[in-house]
Each structure stands twice: as C-alpha cells, then as structure tokens.
Amino acid sequence: MGHLHLQGRWVATLQAPPAAADGATAPPAPATAILQLGPHPELAHSVRGTVRRGNATALVSGDVDEGDLTLEESVNGTNISATWTGQVVDGSCGKEIRGTWNNANPTPSAPSAPFVLRKQPGWQ
Numbered sequence: 001m002g003h004l005h006l007q008g009r010w011v012a013t014l015q016a017p018p019a020a021a022d023g024a025t026a027p028p029a030p031a032t033a034i035l036q037l038g039p040h041p042e043l044a045h046s047v048r049g050t051v052r053r054g055n056a057t058a059l060v061s062g063d064v065d066e067g068d069l070t071l072e073e074s075v076n077g078t079n080i081s082a083t084w085t086g087q088v089v090d091g092s093c094g095k096e097i098r099g100t101w102n103n104a105n106p107t108p109s110a111p112s113a114p115f116v117l118r119k120q121p122g123w124q
Contacts (some may be wrong), residue, residue: 002045003039005094009035029032047061084100
C-alpha cells in the first residue's frame with residue numbers, strides 16, 4: 001500500500017477508555033471521526049487533509065511505508081496535537097488500518113485510544 005491508496009475518505013472509530021473499575025458507569029460509546037486525505041502539495045509520497053469530529057476540524061499529514069501508517073494531527077496548523085500510528089490489516093486490500101491514536105497532551109477525558117480506519121467507497 002502506498003500514499004495513493006491513502007487518498008480519499010476514511011471513517012475512524014476510536015475506542016473509548018474503559019469504564020471505572022467500580023462499575024458505577026457504563027463505558028462511553030466509541031468516538032467517530034472522518035478523515036479526508038489528498039496528495040500533499042509539498043511532499044511527494046505523502047498525504048495531507050483533515051480530520052473532523054463533530055464540529056471540530058484538525059489538519060493531518062503523513063504517509064504509509066510498507067504497511068505502516070503515520071499521521072500527525074494539528075488543531076492549530078502549527079503544533080502536533082496527536083499522532084495516528086497503525087498497520088494495514090492483512091487481507092483488507094488496503095481498506096482497513098488498525099492502530100493507536102496518541103494525544104500529545106493526554107488527559108483523563110482524552111487519553112490515547114485504539115482506532116480502526118475504514119476506507120469509504122467513492123472516486124479516489
């Protein structure tokens with residue numbers, strides 16, 4: 001899988017942190033984000049685009065090398081606010097990637113989380 005296969009629309013499902021050990025609250029539902037990736041205008045073999053969660057949008061850029069995905073996310077366009085690292089799932093024809101979203105400044109309400117990216121059909 002190469003950078004051209006990353007281009008397009010992806011739906012990300014980020015797993016929520018587990019519920020409190022006391023069982024007093026149910027675990028929150030997984031979060032969903034939409035990534036729209038296109039060619040990077042300055043770096044060959046890389047992608048750039050956006051990630052949208054609800055009404056919030058951040059910039060993302062990165063690449064895939066021998067099945068390993070690395071994306072950097074920035075809410076202000078300058079500083080890295082999170083990273084996405086993962087691997088293309090064998091047998092998925094490059095349409096599913098699993099890994100970990102790492103918040104650059106983790107908090108109890110926004111810790112690191114496992115994710116699944118699924119490529120959406122459409123013109124690429």
